[in-house]
Amino acid sequence: NISISIQKQALGNTVKIINRVKARIKDLKFNIPKDIDIKIVYDQSLFIKSSIAGVWDAAWQGGLIVFVVLLYFLRDVWSSVIVTLTIPISVMATFAIMFFSGISINMMSLGGLAFGVGSLVDAAIVVIENIFRHMQQGEDNKSAAIVGADEVSVAVAGSVLTTIVVFVPLIFVIGIVGQISKDFALTVTFSLMASWVAAVTVIPLLSSRGVSLGKDVAAEINEDISKLDKSSAMAAVRTFFEKLLMLFVKNKTKYLLITLALFLASVALFAVMDKELMPKVDQGQFTIKVDMPAGTRLETTNGISEKIENFLLKVPEVESVAVTVGSTKESATRNIVDRLSSNQAELVVKLKSKRKLKSADVVQIVKNHFAPKDLPGARLEYSLQENVLETGMSTQAPVTVEIKGNDLKELESLAREVQTGLSGIDGVYGMKNNLSEPSPEVKIHIDKDKASLYGLSVTDIAQTSLIGLKGYISSKLKEKGEEYDIRVRLREGDRNDFEKLGQIELQTPSGMRTNLSSVASFGKGKGPSEIKRVAQERSVLVYANVYKRKLTDVMSDVKVMLDKLQVPKGYMIKIAGESEDMKASFDSMRNAIIAAFLLVYMVMAALFESLWQPFIIMLTIPLSLIGVSWALLITHTSISAYVLMGVGILGGIVVDNAIVLIDCVNLFISKGLPIE
Secondary structure (H helix, E strand, C coil): CCCCCCCCCCCHHHHHHHHHHHHHHHHHCCCCCCCCCCCCCCCCCHHHHHHHHHHHHHHHHHHHHHHHHHHHHHHCCCHHHHHHHHHHHHHHHHHHHHHCCCCCCCCHHHHHHHHHHHHHHHHHHHHHHHHHHHCCCCCCCHHHHHHHHHHHHHHHHHHHHHHHHHHHHHHHHHHHHHHHHHHHHHHHHHHHHHHHHHHHHHHHHHHHHHHCCCCCCCCCCCCCHHHHHCHHHHHHHHHHHHHHHHHHHHHHHHHHHHHHHHHHHHHHHHHCCCCCCCCCCCCCEEEEEEECCCCCCCCHHHHHHHHHHHHHCCCCCCCCCCCEEEECCCCHHHCCCCCCCCCCEEEEEEEECCCCCCHHHHHHHHHHHHHCCCCCCCCEEECCCCCCCCHCCCCCCCEEEEEEECCCCHHHHHHHHHHHHHHHHCCEEEECCCCCEEEEEEEEEEEEHHHHCCCCCCCHHHHHHHHHHHHHEEEEECCCCCCCEEEEEEHHHHHHHHHHHHCEECCCCCCCCCHHHHHEEEEEEECCCCCCCCCCEEEEEEEECCCCCCCHHHHHHHHHHHHHHHCCCEEEEEEHHHHHHHHHHHHHHHHHHHHHHHHHHHHHHHHHHCHHHHHHHHHHHHHCHHHHHHHHCCCCCCCCCHEEEEEHHHHHHHHHHHHHHHHHHHHHHCCCCCCC
């Protein structure tokens, strides 16, 4: 078979490009022989499409649940329909703003929209509820719509604005977290702005034109709020809340201490939870790279690959295996995709969609099956991409150790030592490094003393030797819009022996002629095919994966192991990769959350024209962590960038309810009702 790898440009859209490739493949099938089959081995768009489809499903299901909940509590179809109508109106307005802002439909922007579906109706519910209350008191539709919307307009504006300011700092978060949260934050902001406009315009308009609401239940005095219950469910909720509230009011110290104890216990849970930069996602595929000793023949590497392939096809969870042994890629493409030598092979394993085992479990089965004696001379590296964003991240594995220094041999020795140390840590597998295998090469040893006698420079001798070995591109042939190199070189019989190469003549500046062998000698050896630098220093990265163990625990063991190593002077070993990125992103996210809370306080202080009432509302934000910590613990969810983003968002949601509550309390106090 022939394998073709298609790479997209930096700003290219993955889904659009793959759709065009599939369309072209469909056209090609009519022009190729029937016995030739074209199969797509790896399709990155599948995961993207499934993720977007999941977000879409969550969005419309959320909208449907919103309607059902509203209908149950309000017990009025028309008011429920009015509120639900704000969702498509706000979504269409959001898409329009996204289009003009240049934001594409991706997993994060749709995630922001899905989050917005729930928040979209918050403002609408507050407005329709207040209009509903005025209609129950006997006011006509038009007056109830105007007065009801006007009474809560400030509270609704404050509620929406406090949620929006939570997302503004997310735009300035650094790292990959900042890049993915930008579209999310902007989409939520656009959707909330659209929902606010719809709540204060569309809701009153439709309410005034609709049927009369709640005329059968009219309250003669404001104090008799029980008559305003629209259903038995609402009455039950109000009764329970009233009893609970009276307990807190009558026993303030007792229940505040209980709340504080719950809060401290919940915060303590965060310390023992696992932490990771991005949540792991099983994409149903992994890669095995086979490295044989340098110079191994292609047939030998292929034989080892066939052994692995035959075993993989016997595993029930495996759907297909694509094998590449060596590669015929030109060196010009080396910067785009990795080039495989004759001693290297790559197996891309695709798993069945319906399977009992996870990708990591299948990797462990393969790893445990092949002992070193089964594959003599082979080194296997397992690459399990558990995050769709890893291709855009600087890390390739959860555990990454960076080694810096000058001497490549010493760096290689330290890398092997680190890999050995990692292999002894529980839960760590798939150790590998980014050192390229040394390539066989012809070395030219120049006698500088003799060369100076003839007046020849090292450059002259090196260029002549290179021309003798590889030839010289003298011109280009142009034919039908294509260019072909014209390479002039010695016949194979004249360059397959070092003695023959030594007979190449050199012309000195004085006009004399001498053989190449008189100033240089040839030899065979191995040399580095690639040298990597980080911050202008030679460096080697060692990677490892983690299986069924907390990343924080593994990193603690890795740190202990590295501290025990004897590092020569002038060399440095440090933990890098996901752990380093996680620390930087978490610090940046923490600062964003603090900034968001400060902005929320400033907005509330301006709305209430008070410093004390916003302070009371802000105290409810940390208490929301009680539910967060226990939910994460019960669902076995680790703390990641998404969790921190959710905590920040939760701060905006929590204050929404508090703002409406405080505003309502202030309204009733202004009407002469007692505080209790």
